[in-house]
Amino acid sequence: MINLQISPLQARFWKENSSFAWPDVDIAENDNEYKFSFEIPGTARDDIKIWMENDILTVSGEKKKTLPENGEQLVSERPYGKFERSFRLNKPVEKNGVTAEFVDGILIITLPKAVESKPREISIN
Amino acid sequence: MTLMKWRHMRDLSTIQDEINRMFDDCVVNHDRETGISKIYPASDIVESKDSFEISIELPGLKKEDVKVTLQNNMLTISGEKKVESESKDHTFHRVERTYGSFYRSFELPMPVDSGKIQADFKDGILKIGLPKVEEAKPKEIAISIK
Numbered sequence: 001m002i003n004l005q006i007s008p009l010q011a012r013f014w015k016e017n018s019s020f021a022w023p024d025v026d027i028a029e030n031d032n033e034y035k036f037s038f039e040i041p042g043t044a045r046d047d048i049k050i051w052m053e054n055d056i057l058t059v060s061g062e063k064k065k066t067l068p069e070n071g072e073q074l075v076s077e078r079p080y081g082k083f084e085r086s087f088r089l090n091k092p093v094e095k096n097g098v099t100a101e102f103v104d105g106i107l108i109i110t111l112p113k114a115v116e117s118k119p120r121e122i123s124i125n
Numbered sequence: 126m127t128l129m130k131w132r133h134m135r136d137l138s139t140i141q142d143e144i145n146r147m148f149d150d151c152v153v154n155h156d157r158e159t160g161i162s163k164i165y166p167a168s169d170i171v172e173s174k175d176s177f178e179i180s181i182e183l184p185g186l187k188k189e190d191v192k193v194t195l196q197n198n199m200l201t202i203s204g205e206k207k208v209e210s211e212s213k214d215h216t217f218h219r220v221e222r223t224y225g226s227f228y229r230s231f232e233l234p235m236p237v238d239s240g241k242i243q244a245d246f247k248d249g250i251l252k253i254g255l256p257k258v259e260e261a262k263p264k265e266i267a268i269s270i271k
Contacts, residue, residue: 024221024222024223025219025221025222026217026219026220027218027219028215028216028217028218029215029216029217029218030214030215030216035215037185037222039182039184039185039222039249040249041183041184041248041249042180042182042248042249042250043248068171068173068178070174071171071172071173071174071178072172072173073169074170074171075168075170076169077167077169078167078169078180078182079167102248104184104185104186104248104249105182105183105184105185105248105249105250106184106185
């Protein structure tokens, strides 16, 4: 299971399960890995930072807005700004094997489980 | 008057639930008739002297999943956001991303040159450039004062 870690500022205002946590993420798990997929469309690869400290995975960055040079903004719905989300993993992962890719605006982080976290069949003697 | 057991913060949590529900209704676009929530891709529109530029957030979609049409000054973007097939062997702890079909139409305030519309899809952003037709562009007309 995965627990959420929330920044004190966020905690003061919203529960983490409210609609205000951003960017949206899907968290999946199978026998071998955890897979996080964040929707961060229109963000430059260099503006995203991923790091692991102990058992906490943090993704932060900034979705920058390029203002129109000589135009007028008629509609503005897309969210911009700084973001940060942290997740505590309850099972150990192979830190050196963590990979990340950014395809079509989706950041996919794959964290292979450490041997001790993988399910293991025990034979009966 | 009946005695009631004091429940600390009861009213406050009710208010919070109520507000959360209200925001959820706004953020997730519910279909009023069917009650099914739909994807409502966030869009920005910029108008310049010569053109309109619409940018729509469609993360995780491929070019083939999106259809753009223009009819009678009405620009329509539709398609489907599918769940990745490789996720089948995974158990999900959290699904915040929305999936399903979407449909959005924008009525353009003036005619555009349908032959010169350009669409570009990069990093989950669909950018559509719609050049205005000559007669729709603002013109400076010199008026001599007698």
